[in-house]
Structure formats: structure tokens, C-alpha cells
Amino acid sequence: MTTAIGEARIKVPDQITRGDLITVNSIxxxxxxxxxxxxxxxxxxxxxxxxxxxxxxxGDEVARFEWTSGISRDPVVSFTLRADKEAPLTMTWTDxxxxxxxxxxxxxxxxx
Amino acid sequence: MVGTTRDFTCxxxxxxxxRRSFLRACAASAxxxxxxxxxxxxxxxxxxxxxxxxxxxxxxxxxxxxxxxxSGARPIRRGHVSLDMPVVAEDGRVVxxxxxxxxxxxxxxxxxxxxLVVDHNPxxxxxxxxxxxxxxxxxxxxxxxxxxTTWVRAIVETSTGEVWADYSRVRxxxxxxx
Numbered sequence: 001m002t003t004a005i006g007e008a009r010i011k012v013p014d015q016i017t018r019g020d021l022i023t024v025n026s027i028x029x030x031x032x033x034x035x036x037x038x039x040x041x042x043x044x045x046x047x048x049x050x051x052x053x054x055x056x057x058x059g060d061e062v063a064r065f066e067w068t069s070g071i072s073r074d075p076v077v078s079f080t081l082r083a084d085k086e087a088p089l090t091m092t093w094t095d096x097x098x099x100x101x102x103x104x105x106x107x108x109x110x111x112x
Numbered sequence: 113m114v115g116t117t118r119d120f121t122c123x124x125x126x127x128x129x130x131r132r133s134f135l136r137a138c139a140a141s142a143x144x145x146x147x148x149x150x151x152x153x154x155x156x157x158x159x160x161x162x163x164x165x166x167x168x169x170x171x172x173x174x175x176x177x178x179x180x181x182x183s184g185a186r187p188i189r190r191g192h193v194s195l196d197m198p199v200v201a202e203d204g205r206v207v208x209x210x211x212x213x214x215x216x217x218x219x220x221x222x223x224x225x226x227x228l229v230v231d232h233n234p235x236x237x238x239x240x241x242x243x244x245x246x247x248x249x250x251x252x253x254x255x256x257x258x259x260x261t262t263w264v265r266a267i268v269e270t271s272t273g274e275v276w277a278d279y280s281r282v283r284x285x286x287x288x289x290x
Contacts, residue, residue, distance in 0.1 A: 021248045034257070034289060036234065062246040070230065070238035070289075072206045072255040079241075082217075082248030 003029040006101035010091060012081075015110045020083045024055075027076045028093045028101055034069040050075055052094045057107070058087030083107050163188055168263040168279050171231050178237045182227050182267050188275045195266035195278040204258040204288025211266045213250040215276070217243075223250035225269040232262035234289055258282060259289035 008028040016022055028050065035047030049069035055062050063079060081089065090104040163170070163179075167190060170176045179188065196210040215223050226241040241252050250268065258264075261284050267277045 023251075032257075034234070036289060057246060060246065062244050064242040066240040066242070068235040068238055070233055070235050070257050072257055072288075076253075076255055078251075078253040079243075080247050080249040080251050082246060084246075 005030055006093070006099065008091065008093065008101055008103035010089065010103055010105045012089065012105055012107060016083050016107060018084065018109050022081050022083050022107075023078055024081050024089065025076070025078045026091055026103075027074060028091075028103075029074050030093070030095065032069055032071055032073045032075060047096060049096055050093045051096045053077065054092045054094075055079075056090045056092075057081065058085055081107075083109075164190060166190075167277070168231070168265070168281070171263075175229065175231050175236055178229055179265075179267075182229075182237075182269065183275045186273060186275045188267060188277050190277055190279075192276040193266055193268045193278040195264065195280045197264055197280040197282050199281075200283045200285065201258060202285050204260070204284040204286050206255050206288070207258050207282065207284075208253070208255050209264070209266075210253045211251070211268075211278075213268055213276070215250060215268065215270060217245050217247060217249055219245050220271070222271045223268055224271045226250060226252055227265075227267040227269070228256070229265040229267065230256065230258060230262060231265070233257070233259050257288040258284045259287055260284050 006029060008026065011025040013022050030050050031048055032050065033045050033048040035045070037045050039045055047069055050067055050071065053065040053067065055064070062081065065077065067075070086108050088104045088106050090102060093101045167188070170179060192213050192215050194212045196212070197207065201207040209228065211226055211228070213223055217223065222245045223243050226243065227237065228239045229236055230238050238256055239254070243250055261282065264280045264282055265277055267275060269275055
């Protein structure tokens with residue numbers, strides 16, 4: 001499986017009712033190089049990792065994660081969210097070279 | 113004491129008092145109990161060192177500095193946090209971590225940060241998760257790298273200034289840090 005760096009997925013439950021405490025699962029494709037390894041030719045591989053993740057829900061920042069290269073390759077993170085409004089949930093990953101990767105899902109409620 | 117309060121709510125149906133006002137009274141007394149408990153714990157905590165006698169020892173200066181920076185000289189007490197990790201990690205490159213707490217997530221009393229510290233990793237302060245009440249609960253799962261067998265610390269900071277922790281010792285078979 002080959003995925004481009006920064007390609008991301010966010011998974012939320014299919015059926016959400018207003019007020020539910022939902023689990024949000026996320027993954028972003030990134031090598032998360034520590035800077036401690038060398039390639040086959042003995043050349044050091046520089047540190048290259050996601051250092052910050054910002055989560056917004058309907059425009060409000062609800063979480064912010066500060067990471068090091070100690071997070072595994074292709075970082076996954078899961079957290080809870082109180083689904084109290086129909087609004088986009090957006091995650092923005094920023095790496096130590098300044099690149100940002102953004103992905104959104106819409107939190108919508110099942111029609112009763 | 114939380115258990116006691118729960119039991120009372122079951123009895124509510126048998127009482128002549130209107131259920132709503134009874135529940136309101138229960139909630140009020142629960143808040144009162146929680147508040148008084150916190151004060152007592154704070155008084156006790158003030159005279160003890162930053163870590164309890166049964167907590168893992170601080171292995172080096174770097175970890176000591178990290179713990180100081182997180183706690184700001186407040187006691188780091190064990191409780192309210194559960195750090196779930198494998199006892200043995202076959203591959204140190206991918207070690208699952210799950211941190212949960214039973215602390216409230218309300219506008220006035222919430223978990224504002226969850227710190228992950230891996231004692232013998234090159235970058236011991238591995239991650240900080242800054243949270244808000246909008247999340248509804250403080251529960252974080254991820255996957256981390258571990259260099260070798262060591263203690264892992266999950267340290268939680270609340271908006272009211274309490275610091276809670278849980279610890280896991282993880283045996284690492286394959287170095288995941290290079």
C-alpha cells in the first residue's frame with residue numbers, strides 16, 4: 001500500500017444522535033523519522049515528524065496535540081467528542097518542516 | 113462516596129419527595145462531597161514529595177526536569193487515570209497506548225492536558241495532549257515508539273490545578289528508536 005505523505009483519514013460513527021459521546025479515530029500518513037537512523041548507504045536520515053495536531057469542531061479549537069518523533073510511523077490518534085452540533089470536525093497536522101495536512105469530516109445527526 | 117450517591121438515586125423511587133428535587137439535592141451533596149474531598153487531598157498532598165513512595169523512581173535529571181515542568185511543584189498523585197499498555201512489547205516501533213480518566217469534563221472542572229513520558233526514550237516527554245470540555249471525556253489512544261524496557265508515565269493536569277498519574281512498566285523486545 002502506497003500512500004502520499006499527509007494523506008489522512010478520520011472516522012466517526014455512522015449514526016450519531018445529538019449529545020452523543022463519540023469516538024473519533026484518525027490516521028495520517030507520515031514517516032515520523034527520529035533522526036537516529038541511517039539509510040542503506042550510511043547517510044543519516046534527518047528527523048522528519050508531525051509535531052502538532054489541531055482539532056477544530058465548527059470552527060472552535062477543541063484539542064491540540066504536541067508530538068515528538070516518538071509517535072509511531074503513520075500516526076494514529078483516537079479521542080472522544082461530545083457531538084452537540086452539526087458541524088465539520090477538522091484536523092490539521094503540522095510537521096517539523098512546516099508542511100500542514102488538513103482533513104475534515106462532517107458531524108451530522110441521523111434524522112429521527 | 114460516588115458509589116453511595118448512586119445508591120441513593122435508586123432509593124429515590126421509593127421516597128415521597130418529588131423525584132426531580134430529590135435528584136437535585138443528591139447532585140448538590142455529591143458536588144459538596146467532591147469539593148471537600150479535594151480540599152482534604154490538597155492539604156495532605158502539600159506535605160508529601162512530588163511523587164508517592166510506591167511510584168516509579170525518577171531515573172535521571174532529564175525526567176526530573178520534565179516532571180517538574182509538568183507538575184509545577186504540585187504533587188503528582190496516583191489515581192483517576194488509567195494507562196493501558198502491553199506488559200511486553202514485541203516491536204518497540206509500534207506500542208499501543210490508551211489513557212483514560214474518570215475526571216469530569218465540565219466548563220469549570222476539566223482535564224486540560226494529558227502528558228506521556230517514557231523514561232528511557234531519547235525524547236522522554238513523548239507527547240502532550242491539550243484538551244477542552246468540548247471533548248466530553250478525557251480518553252486518548254495512540255501508538256508510540258519505545259527504545260527499551262522502561263516505565264511509562266501518563267500524567268494528567270486538570271483545570272483546577274490537580275495532577276494525577278498512572279504508570280506502566282513495558283518490556284521491550286525490539287528497540288524502536290534506533
